[in-house]
Amino acid sequence: MPFNKKPIKAVIFDYGNTLIEFGKTQIMYCDMALANTLDRLFGKADLAKFRKIRSRNRLAPYSGNPPEYRENNMVEISTSLVRELYGVEPSPEEVAEILRTRFAIFTKVIQAPDYVFDLLKKLGREYKLGLLSNYPDGNAIRQSLANIGLDGFFRSVVVSGDIGLVKPHPVPFLTLLDQLGVKADRAVIVGDNWLADVQGGKQAGLQTIWTTQWESPEDLPRRPGDFEPDATISHLSQLEGLLL
Numbered sequence: 580m581p582f583n584k585k586p587i588k589a590v591i592f593d594y595g596n597t598l599i600e601f602g603k604t605q606i607m608y609c610d611m612a613l614a615n616t617l618d619r620l621f622g623k624a625d626l627a628k629f630r631k632i633r634s635r636n637r638l639a640p641y642s643g644n645p646p647e648y649r650e651n652n653m654v655e656i657s658t659s660l661v662r663e664l665y666g667v668e669p670s671p672e673e674v675a676e677i678l679r680t681r682f683a684i685f686t687k688v689i690q691a692p693d694y695v696f697d698l699l700k701k702l703g704r705e706y707k708l709g710l711l712s713n714y715p716d717g718n719a720i721r722q723s724l725a726n727i728g729l730d731g732f733f734r735s736v737v738v739s740g741d742i743g744l745v746k747p748h749p750v751p752f753l754t755l756l757d758q759l760g761v762k763a764d765r766a767v768i769v770g771d772n773w774l775a776d777v778q779g780g781k782q783a784g785l786q787t788i789w790t791t792q793w794e795s796p797e798d799l800p801r802r803p804g805d806f807e808p809d810a811t812i813s814h815l816s817q818l819e820g821l822l823l
């Protein structure tokens with residue numbers, strides 16, 4: 580079914596690689612900051628092992644058969660990262676320092692492209708806007724939205740870290756729809772992740788717009804029987820043509 584804007588009352592955005600870029604460069608800066616803190620606290624890290632653990636952690640919520648779609652817990656993954664890399668148990672202060680590092684670098688590396696502000700302003704006149712992000716730290720997402728000046732556009736922000744489950748699980752979608760006061764068939768999700776946004780959105784009963792503007796680092800393979808998106812865009816500015 581092609582995208583139909585008629586019933587739409589709410590536009591829900593994914594964050595990373597939909598509104599803002601969060602690709603290899605941003606991940607590299609985050610990894611470097613984290614590795615520096617680990618070096619300082621525990622000594623030189625085995626970088627190959629470090630990268631392997633980091634990408635395993637990023638994919639952990641989607642693994643398992645069937646996957647439970649449980650979001651990572653920041654304290655647990657930081658503790659087990661130290662355990663695996665150094666064979667020691669980090670103190671609470673050391674864990675807190677790792678969390679501070681991750682928060683600081685995450686909120687620093689994210690930049691909003693200029694056209695996003697104008698687009699959200701225009702869409703906000705016609706629709707309720709929401710943000711639905713998969714990330715283990717909800718406060719980091721909210722701080723980053725505030726830093727780049729995007730926080731005022733969204734009536735509601737739901738982050739997987741706050742509820743413990745990631746998209747494509749239906750609960751994050753239902754939680755945000757409930758906060759917006761909109762039924763699923765009155766909403767569209769715009770996102771880059773084939774599994775989380777497109778499959779999750781369709782399963783929850785929303786229309787979906789898939790964006791291919793940036794490369795998605797945790798993109799998971801398509802499977803037979805997958806839903807197709809209602810529309811596909813290669814740049815976010817194409818939403819104007821679809822929604823306005």
Ligand SMILES: [Mg+2]
Pocket residue numbers: 593594595596597770771772
């Ligand atoms: Mg994304």
